[in-house]
Amino acid sequence: MASDGVLTPGELVARAAEQGVHCLALTDHDETRGLAEARQAAEVHGIRLVNGVEISVTWTTRTIHVVGLHVDPDHPGLSAGLALNRSGRTERARRMGAALAEAGIPGAFDAAYALAPNKDLIGRTHFARFLVSSGRVKDMKTVFKKFLVKGKPGYVSHQWADLAEAVAWIRAAGGQAVLAHPGRYDLGRDNLRRLLTDFQDAGGQGIEVVTGSHGPDQVPVFARYAQEFGLLASAGSDFHAPGEGGRELGRLIPLPPGCKPIWQDW
Ligand code: AMP
Ligand code: MN
Secondary structure, eight states: OSSSSSSSSHHHHHHHHTTOEEEEOOOBEEEOHHHHHHHHHHHHOOOEEEEEEEEEEETTTTTEEEEEESOOTOOHHHHHHHHHHHTHHHHHHHHHHHHHEEEEEEEEHHHHHHHHGGGGGOOOHHHHHHHTTTTTTSHHHHHHIIIIIIITTOOOOOOOHHHHHHHHHHHHOEEEEEEOOGGGSOEEEEEEEHHHHHHHHTOOOOEEEEEEEEEEEHHHHHHHHHTTTEEEEEOOOOOTTTSSSOOOOOOOOOTTTTBGGGGGGO
């Protein structure tokens, strides 16, 4: 990947092929630069590659993620939007480093920066890997819970793209907009309904029902939301690195009956 995964795009595609995957979307955060390498590998391995991206969005005061599938990676409007989203990341990371230093953990920015393969795409995952590898926290799940989510010492607020803007970039680039891992936002029923309404009004078409971030009890819940809001259902591993949480490539459960798969017309 070209954002916060540990495998290169080519290695990721090779791993997917090994796991028996036939169709794979590469969805780096705010970045499409890895797609060309992934496409070459996909041709070698006989995998169908979907050009994707995952855009960071600020909705009300919260950060959510919107995936674009089948985007034209070179579309000028999308490229400009992604560049704008990336442009704040390094400064945000410096603030995260300062916040962690204040909490008694010095050197986090430099360490996280060194771990980021794409220097304008430094993010929380790089800080998380540093905190785990330095022995401060036992695993990635715990490090987010204790340090990197709202209210915790290493979290800083940040203004990402607007929801309607991000969906418009995806649509203009010929893609389908999908609300990523809705179960992870911990929104509560009313806010979730507001988000789904705003997403739909903006032109959003799909929602992840099955994802590496959803527990088994969340899958039917979001299948019902998909049906109620007339949204297509998507499935994503959220795979970042071997053994790091998320789901192994090719190991997703099927969509529940009644869902309309987003790939139905592909
Ligand atoms: P960023 O774009 O810098 O905010 O980082 C987002 C990354 O952090 C994504 O790749 C997520 O997989 C990861 N992430 C966010 N929240 C969590 C969480 N609660 N547990 C594990 N990983 C998380
Ligand atoms: Mn995400």
